[in-house]
Amino acid sequence: MAEPSENRTLYYQGKRYARRVKRRLGSTWDAKTAVTEIAKEDGEGVKEVRTAYDFACQVDAIARVVPRALGTILDGENPHLTPSIVAQLAKTSETRITTAVSQAIAGLHPLAPEPPVELSPDRSLWHYDLTRLHEAVTLLQRVEQVVARPGRALRIHELDDLALHATAVRVGTDALRLVLGPGTRGTRSTPVSSASGDRADVVKLAKKARGLIEAVTGDLLRAAHTRSLDAVRDELSRAVCAAVSVAKRVGSALPARVASVPPPGVRRTPGGPYDTGGTYVVVLQVDLPGVVRLGSLGTFWFPAGHLLYVGSAFMAGGVAGRTDRHLDGSGPRLWGVDYLRGFASRTELWWTHHDEKVECRWAMALAGTPQCCCTAPLAGASDCGRCPAHLFFTAERPSVESFARRLGRCGSGGYTIHCQLASQALGGANRVKLRPSRNGEVDRFNPFG
Structure with missing residues (x-):
């Protein structure tokens, strides 16, 4: 017997919560308060x-x-x-819902415009993806017009935002190449004329x-793991390669905003x-x-390889409490x-006890690493708003030393990065305590001495 889908499991779980919420609704209870209390009880x-x-x-x-x-x-x-x-569909009109359900039954994206009737069924399944890719390339070419214009006068925050968005495009398109195949290259985009462009909207x-x-x-x-890409693989590859080439030209045309610094030191710390x-x-x-399924963000496909999740912990328990929780899978x-419990196994833990919160700097350093891409956009970055994600994929096992060098090139240094292998993790009361010093170093000490 086939296992129930993620949607079915989530729905019946929600129905159980809904019955409990309904019993609590009254003069002093609203749905939001009831949900909070139920979460605490469970x-x-x-x-x-x-x-x-x-x-x-x-x-x-x-x-x-x-x-239906x-x-x-x-x-x-x-x-x-x-x-x-x-959630988006539930907020639309009844007419739009009816159309969207019909499209979903046909295998199409429920919020997509209706594909042209002359398209074959295989191509119509991917028409919305192709349309959006072509639109993205057109927008990036308009950005390139402004960036490549001689005597451009972009403000500092505009330069930072453009570099950020170009990086996000790169990690997204590299993820698309995972399913299109390493041999699919397509035709590179030709640089556009720099004679025009609207700086205000860039x-x-x-x-x-x-x-x-x-x-x-x-x-x-x-969708790629449930249906064939053969009918549109070449066209998708050309669109992706065009987006990559334009994004790279935009990124390379922007002046460097951060000077390199000595990279953080690396220390092997088996005690955690x-x-x-x-x-x-x-x-x-x-x-x-x-x-x-990554919560309300949606369901994402992950290939075989390695994932790197960036986080920070400055509340009670600190890094030890947070990472112990991730490790033992409780709570x-x-x-x-x-959400990756049972799907992926931990191999290493990297951390710093630096007083400054450098979570986003670390995430952007990974995003700028050519070997990393993002198969789950915005994962882990819902409270950030700028980073493409705080969860990245790489086919090869990552190196903490290479990561430290990358941080130095991104202008982040002056502290120590510690590394612990999963085989060395003891957790809880068996952990060898570490005491951070003022310069970010960490020294061993006996908590009972």
Whole structure:
């Protein structure tokens, strides 16, 4: 017997929460307060409970308009019907819901425009992805017009934003190449004329192009393992390569904003982190490719290889408490890495007890590493708003020394990065305590001495 789909599991979980919420509603209770109390009673994260509760309510709202939508959503046969897409669909009109459900039943993206009738069924499945890729390339070419213009006068924050968006495009398009194949190169985009371009809108154009690439990355990777790409593989490859070449030209045309500094030191620390604040990277190994739901963000496909999750912990328990929680798999799923339990195994832990929060600097350093890409856009970065993600993929096992050198080139240094292998992790009371000193170094000490 086949296992229930992620949507079906989430829906019935949400229905159970909905019944409990309904019993609590009254003069002193609202749904938000009831969800919070239920999460506390069950020892679950408030966000996780709310995601399930909202999903059940949204599916029921759609099913009241189109009854057959219930089976379509819960069967999970259309990879585009994620919790986030269902949430968007529930807010639209009844006419739009009816059209979207019909498209979803046909295997199309529910929020996509109707494809041209002359397209073959195989090509129509990917028409929305191709359309968005071509639109992203056009937007990036308009950005290039401004950046390549002689005597351009872009402000500092515009330069920073453009570099950020160009990096996000790169990690997204490199993820698309994972399913298109290493041998698919396509035709590179020709540089455009620099005679025109609107400076006032250049950052908005780059941000929109980035959003399109991120949306296509999530959608295409989800769908590629369930249906054939053969009908459009070459065309997709050409569009992806065009986006890559334009994004690279935009990035290379921007002046360097950060000077290199001596890289952080690296220390092998088998005893693990101390229970004070700091920033960390959990290195995970994925043995078999698969699909994982990352909370309300949606369902994403991960290939075999290694994942790097960047986080920070400056509350009670510090890095030790947070990473112990990630390691032993206890407690509610609150952070992106928690959803990877049972799917990926931890191989290494990198961290620093530096007083400054450098989580986003570390994430952007990984995003700028040619070997890294992002198969789950925005994963782990929901509270950031700038980084392409705080969860990255690399085919080869990453090196903490290479990571430290990359940080130095990105202008981040003056502290020590510690590394612990998973085989050395003891956790809990067996952990050898570490005491951070003022310069960011960490010394061993006996907590009972």
